[in-house]
Amino acid sequence: MSVRILHTSDWHLGRVLHSHALLDDQRHMLSQVLDELKSGYDALVVAGDVFDRAIPSAAAMSLLDDFLNRVCKLDIPVVMIPGNHDSAERLGYGASLFERHGIHIRCGYAQFMPLTIKGDDGEALDIFTMPFVDHAFVKEALGDDGIVDKESAVKALLDGMRAYRRADVPSMLVTHEFIAGAEESESERVFIGGSHVVPASLFDSFAYVALGHLHKFQPVVGGCRLHYCGSPLAYSFSEANNRQGMSSVSITNGHVEIKQVSIAPLRKMAILEDSFESLLENPVYDRHTGDYVSVRITDEGHHLNLQARLRERFPHLLETRLCAVERRLQEDSVMVGTSSDAPAVVFGAFLDYFKWTVAEERAEADVLFGKACEAARRMEVAQ
Numbered sequence: 001m002s003v004r005i006l007h008t009s010d011w012h013l014g015r016v017l018h019s020h021a022l023l024d025d026q027r028h029m030l031s032q033v034l035d036e037l038k039s040g041y042d043a044l045v046v047a048g049d050v051f052d053r054a055i056p057s058a059a060a061m062s063l064l065d066d067f068l069n070r071v072c073k074l075d076i077p078v079v080m081i082p083g084n085h086d087s088a089e090r091l092g093y094g095a096s097l098f099e100r101h102g103i104h105i106r107c108g109y110a111q112f113m114p115l116t117i118k119g120d121d122g123e124a125l126d127i128f129t130m131p132f133v134d135h136a137f138v139k140e141a142l143g144d145d146g147i148v149d150k151e152s153a154v155k156a157l158l159d160g161m162r163a164y165r166r167a168d169v170p171s172m173l174v175t176h177e178f179i180a181g182a183e184e185s186e187s188e189r190v191f192i193g194g195s196h197v198v199p200a201s202l203f204d205s206f207a208y209v210a211l212g213h214l215h216k217f218q219p220v221v222g223g224c225r226l227h228y229c230g231s232p233l234a235y236s237f238s239e240a241n242n243r244q245g246m247s248s249v250s251i252t253n254g255h256v257e258i259k260q261v262s263i264a265p266l267r268k269m270a271i272l273e274d275s276f277e278s279l280l281e282n283p284v285y286d287r288h289t290g291d292y293v294s295v296r297i298t299d300e301g302h303h304l305n306l307q308a309r310l311r312e313r314f315p316h317l318l319e320t321r322l323c324a325v326e327r328r329l330q331e332d333s334v335m336v337g338t339s340s341d342a343p344a345v346v347f348g349a350f351l352d353y354f355k356w357t358v359a360e361e362r363a364e365a366d367v368l369f370g371k372a373c374e375a376a377r378r379m380e381v382a383q
Contacts, residue, residue: 002119002121002123002250002252003042003043003117003118003119003123003124003250003251003252004040004041004042004119004249004250005041005042005044005045005117005125005172005208005210005248005249005250005251006033006036006037006041006043006044006045006246006247006248006249006261007045007047007210007227007229007246007247007248007249008033008044008045008046008047008229008232008246009045009046009047009048009049009083009176009210009211009212009213009228009229009230009231010047010048010049010083010212010213010215010230010231010232010235011026011029011030011046011049011050011051011231011232012026012049012051012052012085012231012233012235013026013050013051013052013056013060013063013064014051014052014053014056014057014060014063015052015235016052017235017236017292017318018318019318020292020316020318022233022235023059023060023063024266025233025265025266025267026063026233027063028265029233029263029265029266030063030067032232032263032264033067033232033246033263034067034070034071034074036246036248036261037071037074037076038074041076041248042076042077042117042118042119042120042125043076043077043078043117043127044071044076044077044078044079045078045079045080045127045210046079046080046081046212047081047083047174047175047176047210047211047212047213047229048081048082048083048084048085048086048131048132048175048176048212048213049083049084049085049086049176049212049213050080050083050086050091051064051085051086051091052085053085054085054086054087054090055087055090056090068098068103071103072101072102072103075102076102077102077103077104077115077117078102078103078104079104079106079115079127079129079174080103080104080105080106081105081106081107081129081130081131081132081174081175081212082107082131082132082176083131083132083213084132084176084213086132088107088108088131089107091105091107092105092107092108095107106129106131106174107131108131108141109130109131109133109137109138109141109142109157110141110142110160111129112128112157112160112161112163113164114126114127114128114129114161114164114171115129116169123251123252123253124169125169125170125171125172125207125251126164126169126171126172127171127172127173127174128161128164128171128172128173128174128206129173129174129175130154130157130158130173130175130176130177131175131176132175132176132177132213133150133153133154133157133175133177133198134153135147135148135149135150135152135153138153138156138157139153142156142157142160144156150196150198151198151199151202154177154198154202155202158202158203165205170207170251170253170254171205171206171207172206172207172208172209172210172251173203173206173208173209173210174209174210174212175209175210175211175212176211176212176213177196177198177211177213178196178197178198178213178214179197179198179199179200179203179211179220179226180197180198180199180200180220181200181220181221182211182214182218182220182221182228183214183216183218184214184216200220200221200226203226206225207251207254207256208225208227208249208251208256209225209226209227210227210229210247210249211226211227211228211229212228212229213228214228214230215230215231215234215235215239215242215244216228216230216239216242217229217230217242217243217244217245217247217260218230219258225256227249227258229245229246229247229260230242230244230245230246232244232245232246232263233263233265234265234269237269237271237294237319239269240269240270240294243260243262244262244263245260245261245262245263246260246261246263247259247260247261248260248261267290267291267292267316268290268291268292269291269292269293269294270288270291270292270293270294271293271294271296272288272293272294272295272296272314273295273296273298273323274296274297274298275297275298275299276297276299276303276306277299279295279297279310279313280309280310280313285313285314288314289313289314289315290315290316291314291316292316292318293314293316293317293318293319294318294320294321295310295314295317295319295320295321296321296323297320297321297322297323297324298323298324300324300355301324301355301356301357301358302354302356302358302361304361306320307320325354328354343369343373344366344369344370344373347365347366347369348366351365
C-alpha cells in the first residue's frame, strides 16, 4: 500500500541565461515531466519557483498553460506553491477555478487544510503546503504580532496545520525554503546573512518534506526525510556537472523511498578551459559543438575577432572569460596611473596594463580609439 508522488521544483519558466532565452529547453523538459507522469503517479508536486520572474512573460505563461492542460487529461492532481521568484498573487490567479480541475495552486499562508491524495490501493496521504515564507506577510496574514523573523513565521504556520494533522494518515509538506545543512549554488538568489535559513528540526513530524529552492538533488543533513529534488535543468554553469531531474517518491505506511529521475536537456552545459588556439583546433572539443558553452581562455595576450571565431566552433557559446586578465585584476585591482589626462596617453596606459604588445593590433586599436574620440567630440559640439 503506497502513494506515489512526482516531486519537482524550480522550473524557472522564462529564464534567460546570458541573454539566451531557455523556453525551448523548458518545453523539452516539461514534455519529459509529462512522459514520466504517464508511468503511474498519484500526484505531481511543484515546490515553488514555477516562473523565473514575478511578472512572467506571455510566452512563459503560455508554456505553463499548455502543460497544465495536458496534465488535466491524465487526471493526476497537481499541487503547486509559489517560490521566492514567483508572485503569489499572479501565480494564484484563477486558483479556485483550477481547483475544480485537480490543479491545486496553494498561494495563501492560511491555507492550513491539507489536500488528501489516495493511491490505487486506497493508501491515503495528507499534503500540506507552505509557500516561500516572508515573515512580514505571514505576520499580516495571521494577525500574529509574535512573528518577528522567518523561523517564528514558519513555526506559526506549522502550528496552524496541527489542527488538521491526523494520527492515522501520513503527512507530507510542500515548501520552498533554505534548510540548514543544505548546499546551494550560484544560480539561486543570495540572501544576506543567515536570516533565510530554517532549522531542519522544525519538520521532523512529517513523513516527507518536498523541498524547492536549491537546485541540487540532495537530502538535508540532520533532517528527517527532508529532500530537495533540485531544478530539472541546469540554470548556471556552476551546475554544469550536476545531474538535474526530479524525484519519484513512494510513501508506504509512513516509510519513504526516493529515486531521482533524470531529465535529458535539449542542450548540455560545458565549461571549456584551454588556450585560444586549442579551443579552436583540438578535436577533443568536437563533442561540445551542440552544447551551451562557457569558454575560459588561459593564455596571455589578446585575440582579434575572438567572439566570432569561437562562435564558429561553438554556435551556442554563452560566456567567454579571460583567465589571465581575471587573475591580474585579482592580484592588482588598481591600474597604474599617468600624469597626463590626454585620452591617447590614458588609452596607451590601458593597453600597457593589459600587455597588448602586438604592434599591428595596437596600431589598429589606436586608430579605432581616435575615431571614437572624434565622434564623441562632434556629438558634444552638436549639443
